[in-house]
Amino acid sequence: MSSSDFFDRSEFIQYFRDETDELLQAIDADLLRLEQFVDTGTLDAEIVNSLFRALHTIKGSAGMLEFGAVQQVAHKLENVFDLLRKDRMPLTESGINLLFEGRDVLTALVRAAVDDGEAPAGVDDYTTRLDDFAAVYDSTAQAIEGPRTVVEEHDDHLTPVDHEQVAAFEAEVERLLAAAAQGQPLTDAPPAPEPVAAAPAPPAAPAQVSAEPVDVDAAQAAVDALFAAANGAAPAAAPIAPKPAAAPVAPAKPAAAKPVPAPESGPKPVAPAPAAAAANGAEPKRAAAAKNQTIRVDIERLDMLLNLVGELVINRTRISDIAGTLGRELGGASAANGKARASDGLSQLAKDLSESSALLARTTNEIQESIMKVRMVPIGQVFDRFPRMVRDLAKARGKDIHLEIAGAETDLDKTIVDEVGEPLMHLVRNCVDHGIEPPEVRESRGKPRHGTIRLNAYHEGNQVIIEIADDGGGIDLQRVRDKGIRIGLITENDRLTDREIIELIFTPGFSTADQITDVSGRGVGMDVVKKNILRLKGVFDVDSVQGEGTKFTMKLPLTLAIIQALLVRVADELYSIPLDAVIESQRIETSEVRTVHGGEVITLRGQVVPLIRVGEFFRLNAPRDPDKVMIVIVGLQGRQVGLVVDSFQGEQEIVIKPLSDVIGRIAGISGATILGNGSISLIIDVHSLVASAYGGGRVTRAEFSGV
Amino acid sequence: MSETVQVVSFKLGSEEYGVEIAQVQEINRMVAVTHVPRAPQFMEGVINLRGQLIPIIDLRARFGMPRVEHTKNTRIVVTDIGAKRVGMVVDSVSEVLRLATDAIEDAPEMITGVDTEYIRGVGKIEDRLIILLDLAKIITGTEKRELEAADVDAVPVG
Numbered sequence: 001m002s003s004s005d006f007f008d009r010s011e012f013i014q015y016f017r018d019e020t021d022e023l024l025q026a027i028d029a030d031l032l033r034l035e036q037f038v039d040t041g042t043l044d045a046e047i048v049n050s051l052f053r054a055l056h057t058i059k060g061s062a063g064m065l066e067f068g069a070v071q072q073v074a075h076k077l078e079n080v081f082d083l084l085r086k087d088r089m090p091l092t093e094s095g096i097n098l099l100f101e102g103r104d105v106l107t108a109l110v111r112a113a114v115d116d117g118e119a120p121a122g123v124d125d126y127t128t129r130l131d132d133f134a135a136v137y138d139s140t141a142q143a144i145e146g147p148r149t150v151v152e153e154h155d156d157h158l159t160p161v162d163h164e165q166v167a168a169f170e171a172e173v174e175r176l177l178a179a180a181a182q183g184q185p186l187t188d189a190p191p192a193p194e195p196v197a198a199a200p201a202p203p204a205a206p207a208q209v210s211a212e213p214v215d216v217d218a219a220q221a222a223v224d225a226l227f228a229a230a231n232g233a234a235p236a237a238a239p240i241a242p243k244p245a246a247a248p249v250a251p252a253k254p255a256a257a258k259p260v261p262a263p264e265s266g267p268k269p270v271a272p273a274p275a276a277a278a279a280n281g282a283e284p285k286r287a288a289a290a291k292n293q294t295i296r297v298d299i300e301r302l303d304m305l306l307n308l309v310g311e312l313v314i315n316r317t318r319i320s321d322i323a324g325t326l327g328r329e330l331g332g333a334s335a336a337n338g339k340a341r342a343s344d345g346l347s348q349l350a351k352d353l354s355e356s357s358a359l360l361a362r363t364t365n366e367i368q369e370s371i372m373k374v375r376m377v378p379i380g381q382v383f384d385r386f387p388r389m390v391r392d393l394a395k396a397r398g399k400d401i402h403l404e405i406a407g408a409e410t411d412l413d414k415t416i417v418d419e420v421g422e423p424l425m426h427l428v429r430n431c432v433d434h435g436i437e438p439p440e441v442r443e444s445r446g447k448p449r450h451g452t453i454r455l456n457a458y459h460e461g462n463q464v465i466i467e468i469a470d471d472g473g474g475i476d477l478q479r480v481r482d483k484g485i486r487i488g489l490i491t492e493n494d495r496l497t498d499r500e501i502i503e504l505i506f507t508p509g510f511s512t513a514d515q516i517t518d519v520s521g522r523g524v525g526m527d528v529v530k531k532n533i534l535r536l537k538g539v540f541d542v543d544s545v546q547g548e549g550t551k552f553t554m555k556l557p558l559t560l561a562i563i564q565a566l567l568v569r570v571a572d573e574l575y576s577i578p579l580d581a582v583i584e585s586q587r588i589e590t591s592e593v594r595t596v597h598g599g600e601v602i603t604l605r606g607q608v609v610p611l612i613r614v615g616e617f618f619r620l621n622a623p624r625d626p627d628k629v630m631i632v633i634v635g636l637q638g639r640q641v642g643l644v645v646d647s648f649q650g651e652q653e654i655v656i657k658p659l660s661d662v663i664g665r666i667a668g669i670s671g672a673t674i675l676g677n678g679s680i681s682l683i684i685d686v687h688s689l690v691a692s693a694y695g696g697g698r699v700t701r702a703e704f705s706g707v
Numbered sequence: 708m709s710e711t712v713q714v715v716s717f718k719l720g721s722e723e724y725g726v727e728i729a730q731v732q733e734i735n736r737m738v739a740v741t742h743v744p745r746a747p748q749f750m751e752g753v754i755n756l757r758g759q760l761i762p763i764i765d766l767r768a769r770f771g772m773p774r775v776e777h778t779k780n781t782r783i784v785v786t787d788i789g790a791k792r793v794g795m796v797v798d799s800v801s802e803v804l805r806l807a808t809d810a811i812e813d814a815p816e817m818i819t820g821v822d823t824e825y826i827r828g829v830g831k832i833e834d835r836l837i838i839l840l841d842l843a844k845i846i847t848g849t850e851k852r853e854l855e856a857a858d859v860d861a862v863p864v865g
Contacts, residue, residue, distance in 0.1 A: 620742075657760050661791070672741070680753055682744075
């Protein structure tokens, strides 16, 4: 029986990909932590062990799926960590760089294997370099070409349990435990037991009749991984304990296909890693992650569920409308003709209906909230990739940069997390490239040599705030202004506030030719970043103090599908304005409306607020009220704009539905919603409405650039 | 015996049109249509079809015919074109016809009412001429025009 008969391969590949992605992410994080120990002569054993385990799991799963190249590179890397944890290799700068590179090679290989793509270039070159590197420290490293060859060598070596090896291993475990208990760093293993070096000598198990020899210990790891999946354990749990242990005792297993660890050897080897870790206190986070029981669910299924809940919300509103109307009609009728008796039964029914509709509303709300929560994922998923990126970029630019991350656990809707990665990445790159100055410059300015980039996320009301701040040079206003004049956005005579100058960088095409705000010369400007955030119904803001640094702030909604809206009437149609954009609504005498440069404005608490008549913008037949104007004040980048409507119709929770793409994108409209009575209300897209209304003139464009 | 196609026939003015039955999802009486501002002028708006938002095209406007008041015979023919569901307002729906494929001819030059771009052919049944529409073109045309409109109305998003 070949191993592939045990499982649906494609499903396992999917699982492999997900699991490996997470492990590679964890490897990245661990390598970054490990890097702090470079040239210090000490090591955090827990980190090395965690890396070893992660690689071991990848190797095992790859072996199961016969991804030979992945397996081989993982094996070689694992070997290096083995040397490290045995203190047979010092941790050097070049070593850690090689390991970082190895992680990338592995990532590329995994991708190629999973997608059936072509093998990435340079793998052989890399493995050669890795071999050469390891060979300096371990004469056996080159000999261990890979598990497969070794298995063949020992083909006739069918000892089911090597008691000596198990005993040696137990001794090693006890030594490690003792060391851990005393809080000592894990140093030299006595050369005799050499459990891991001996590991790749497992006999081909009798149960394996497949033509190709199988790495028993890899297969075991894969089976463990499968079981971990079946148990619904978080993938992070998979690498936890059994793996490092499984390596030395693997020869004891007669059959790789047998998933349950052999009782006599299984539990014991589990001990060393966690125990050692507990001793140095670095483990708790990982352990906590393991305890969370999770399952993977296709996001499409959640989307469908959310859609259905949307329908439910609509009908809930509808039913309470009906109940309300019924109650009023009956009340009115009985009062009118005094036939109280005739309507008694009906009144009771109406009352019942009203009660159960209230109950229905409550349950629906709870379902809705639960579904929203299910779709929430921590922003850390995106943040996780930055430490490595900043490290590499900073190195390449010859800068010294610390990245501080806070609030990685802040969660928001999966869709938003997915979409926000790209803009965040541009901003972080921007901070590294153009924000933080080179060390010498920093010193000459009296700043510490190393710059700091802070990533922070937190909840604020119904929004998530993400901040990216650096302590670099800030935006050079003079240069931005000069550039703005050069490309004709403004003229010499324009008097712009600092804020207005900063806004210039969001003009499409502004940044591409200049180094001030250019994102690594890739032709992707800040305008794209801003546009992406606005598309997510977010708000984007920049604060910059010259010489002190720049802070980007984005405010994002927790979710996109259901929002609070203010309903307004314009020319007999009901429009919805998302409440997050609304500051207040005002009823103002027509006489208070003034005209400046042909545009209408009002003065509100000393601030001049331009007006947009929604009816006229939408070219509706909306006659002006001679006495008063109803104004919804909306906020945009700290500015205020007044939308003139016919009347306010209260707030309501609405489910956003996209307009059909047959209609296409329409300026000022972001979608539609179905109201409780079945009628449709279009949702006003405040950003595009204002941008479109002020789209023409140059001056107003400067004023509202980036909207 | 030649092959036949089943066609839903409807009227715009005095002319009779047909749409292949497989593309017709349902036929509804006229309902309240929510106007979508700044949309192409032949877009009548959107309707709520059992919780689904369906865009409605005024076929008269699409073909450049004069608009008329809706009557009790006015219908919305809901069609599925690829993955898109679109409703079309027509003066009245006549019947479901069987047309022999060899009785369908290419669109002749003489047809003046409708831009020949949207016509797949003309079917003859007894004395009647049924103009068969190419629905996909009606929508692609929509998008094309929409893009043109967007150019005129370019929004400087920055």
